[in-house]
Amino acid sequence: MIELRHINKEFVVKKQQVQALQDVSLTINDGDIFGIIGFSGAGKSTLLRMVNALETPTSGDVFIDGVNINALSHNELRQVRKGIGMVFQSFNLLNSKTVYDNIAIPLRLNKVDQTTIDKRVKELLEFVNLPDKANAYPTQLSGGQKQRVGIARALATNPSILLCDEATSALDPETTEAILALLKRINQEFNITVLVVTHEIQVIKEICNRVAVMEHGRVVETGTVLDVFSHPTEAMTKRFVQTVIPERIPDSIVANLQADTRHYELIKVRFLGDTVTKHVIYEINRTLAVETNIIFASVNQLQDSALGIFILQVVGDEATIQSVKEFISQNGLEWEVVKV
C-alpha cells in the first residue's frame, strides 16, 4: 500500500516560490491500477516521483507498506527503490547498450549471477513480445518497442510497484493501446500495483480502476473510475471525462429542439452496469403514453462495467413529465433535466 499524507512541495524557480503540490493525500491499494490525471504543470509527475523519492516533500510523508521512505538513509532508500519499477515518457534507455544489456542493468546492479540474468532477460523479452531484439540497440527500435524495453527493464527485479510517468504520451494511438494492454497484463499476471500519470483520459478509461484528478498542485477529485466518470463533480474532471464520454447534444439537433414549440423537457438518464440492458425507455412509452425521443445516446465500457448516457426529449404536460421522472427514479436510475 502506498500512502501519501499531506504532501506539500515548494520549488524555487527564478527566485519565485512555486507551490507544486498542496496538501495532497492519497492512498493506493495493492493491486490497483491508479491513474493520476491533469494538464501539464498540475504537479502529477512531481507527485509520482514522491513515491520513489526522486522528489522529496517539503512537508508531509510518503509511506510504502507502512515505511516512511523519507526517513530512510540513502542506502535503505536504494533498497526500497529496487522494489519499485519506473517507466518514462522518453524511455530513458542507454543508447550505448543493447536491448539485452539495458534490461540486464537492474539485475547487474543487484549482483545477480550471469545465468540467472540470461534466463530472466529472455523471459522478459518474451513477455514484452520482443524475443528477437536482444542484440538490437535502442536507436534501431520504434517508440513502442523502446517502451516495451523500458517496461521489461522496470520489471527485471520483480518490483511490487510500477510507476509510469506519461508512458504512452510519446506514442501513436495504436501503440498506446498495445502498451496499455501490456500494463494491464502486468497488473493482472504479476499482481503489481501500477501508478499511471497521464494527461490522456483515454489511458485512465482503458486501464485504471481508481483515479485522482489534479489541478494546480491539488487533488480535486478522487475515487473509482466508474464513480468519477459517471459523476464528475469538478469542472476540471467534467472537461476530461467529456472527451471520452460525450454527452453533448449535436448542434443541428439543438436547433430542431429550439424550433419545437410543444411542451417538453430534456431528461438526461445515466445507466450504470447492468441497468444499461433494462428496458426502461420501452416501459415509459408503453405505460405512460408519452412521446419520448432519444436526442443523444452513448454507451461506454468502463473496466468491467458499462456507462450509458441517454438524453430523452419527453413531450407532454407537466404532470406526465413528472410521472416519467418518478418512473425513472423507481427503476434506480439517475436523471437530471438539461436545457439547450
Place this chain on the structure above:
Amino acid sequence: MMPDLGVPNEQIILAAQETLYMVFVSLIIGSIIGLILAVILVLTNKDGILRNDYVFVVINTIVNIIRSVPFIILMVFILPLTKLLVGTRIGTTAALVPLVIFIAPYLTRLFENSLLDVDKGIIEAAQAMGASHFEIVWNFILPEAKASLILSVTTGTIGLIGATAMAGAIGAGGVGDLALTYGYERLNFPLMLFTVIILVIFVQIIQSIGNHFAFKMRNH
C-alpha cells in the same frame, strides 16, 4: 629519396619519438586527472546528484585559472614544481609536468561537456533503479558519454601536440622543437616545411582514429 634537410635523419626520428612520448604520457595522466575532476564537477554542480557548491566552485576556479595562463608562462612558472617532481627542470621528462598541468584542466572542461550531454533522464532512471552514486557514474554516465569522451580526448591530443612544440623552450625536444631551433632560427625552410608536414600527418591520424571510434560507438 629525401631532400637534404640539414639535420641527420636519426635526429628527425628521435624528435618524432620525443613528441609521441610527451603527448601520450601526458595525455594518459591528464585524462585520468581530467576525468576525475570532470566527474566531480558534474556531480557537484547545482543540478548534480551530489550538489556541493564549495567543491564545485573550488575546482571550477582552479580549472579556469590554469586554463587562462598561456602555456609558455605556465611552463616557466612551475619550474620549481617540475624540479621537485622529476628532479630536473629540463628535458623531455621535465616537460611532462607542465604538459599534464596544461592538458588536465583543458580535458576537464571537454570531459565535463561530454558528461553534461548525457540525458538527465538516464540519471533519473538509474536513481529509480536504486543505483549508488558510483554505479550511476560507472554504469550509466560514462558508457553513455563514451563516444563524446573519445572525441574530447582527440581534441585534447591535438592541443597537446601544439603545446609540445613550445616545450622546446625547456629543452624538451620533439618535432616542434626541431622546427623552431633548426628550421625557424636557422632559416632552414625545407626542414620547417617537413616538420609541419609531420605534425599535420600526426593530427590527421589522431583525428581519424578518434572519429572512427566515436562513429562506431554511436552507430553500432
